[in-house]
Amino acid sequence: MQEATERDKPKPIPSRADLMKTRRKRALWLVVGMLCLALLTVALGIYTSTRTESLSVTGYISGVILAIGSFLGVLGLCLEENRKALLVAAIVFLSFGIVASSFCVVVDGVFILLSLDIRPLRAGRCQYYTSGNGYIYENYYASVPCQGLVESCTMKVRSGTCYCCDLYDCANGGYLDNRYEFVGVRSCQEVLSLYTLIWVITLLNLASFILGILTTAVLGSMKDMKSCAVSPGESSQLHTPHPRHRAVLSPTAPLLPDAAGRSLYPSASLYFTPAAGTEAAQNSLMDTPRFSSHPLPLLRPTTCCPAKRRASLSEEQAALSLLG
Incomplete structure (x- = not known):
């Protein structure tokens, strides 16, 4: 379970x-x-x-x-x-x-x-020539007999060379195929490796x-990736609002006084109730704007109804016509 x-x-x-x-x-x-x-x-x-x-x-x-x-x-x-x-x-x-x-x-x-x-190499028909340790293969050449499949001839090779007479063209001096010798190897078996x-x-x-x-x-x-690594302390600060800013109201809320007549906004207790005696409760009372105890005097309207205004204008025009 x-x-x-x-x-x-x-x-x-x-x-x-x-x-x-x-x-x-x-x-x-x-x-x-x-x-x-x-x-x-x-x-x-x-x-x-x-x-x-x-x-x-x-x-x-x-x-x-x-x-x-x-x-x-x-x-x-x-x-x-x-x-x-x-x-x-x-x-x-x-x-x-x-x-x-x-x-x-x-x-x-x-x-x-x-x-x-590599068929002659696998069949063991290739020979390895070395002149000994006292000679450098880059500077020493030797003429060795070469027995091909059709004819035999002699060829010049360096010291430390594996050569295959089956792949050497005696008539053209190896001009057509230059893969018949491998210079600088230690044995013909090394060519296979x-x-x-x-x-x-x-x-x-x-x-x-x-x-x-x-x-x-x-x-x-x-390459356009940005670092998103946030530490646990920073994440808590990002997601947990400060106690002073907890009573954040909507910008579309009506600007009406509360029951005590001290604030233009609704009381913070409608959304969050801070504990009594805390810094958030004191700051909320200190930051709220207050109304004056004397209300503003009412202004007398300067314009009247359109119908009454037209009637007064017609009476003035009639009086002017009688005087004229």
Whole structure:
């Protein structure tokens, strides 16, 4: 029975300040999530772009812009001063980040991933060349034999390079396909992990594109939000009138004296009855205007009825005609 009564009780309606506080908290969680996603994209993008010189990964560029915009959004939601300016700056950076993330999705997902053929890598038909720890791979080249599917030839590679002869065009010197070698890697197995990382960065940029649009829309609706947080003491002062001003009458009330003939307005006891001896009762008696004991003299009307006035005018005209 108690559970049924508790369920039947109406839920209290949240105030405007509570609603705005809940809304700001949700927006803050969304912006923090956007910031974490952007930082993860930056970290993976920088790591992938430094693993090899043969692939130019651009996924971290959008992450940097989105991270700046998200950080400004967090500041704008947490601070009261300059909130609108910070949120506008966050929206601008997030907008540029959304464009950059779409660009990175196209570059990394189309021009890089679709141009990579990892079938020879998975089949183990690629070779790794290293000249030892005493040589720098940027400055040392070596001619290695390369046996392709049709013909064999020699190719020049740097130290620390994974090359696939099945993807190398011996007749044209590899001019038609430049994804046959990966410079600067430690093994051919690392190329497969780089391929997986590029896919992850592409998916992160796609998620950043969608989440960035949602975050920009939320911050756009929050930039004109005003602070509605009111302390309990201030709310009690706002809703509880001062005892002196409790007897507030309607402006359309008739200006008539009360029973004692002392006030132009009805007695305050008709609306609120202040306690005897309190400051409100004394102030109400002191602030009420008083009438003079001598009434004003009545003024004699200067105009008469219109019919009598016309009769007197006709008599004057008749008298003037007789005299003339």
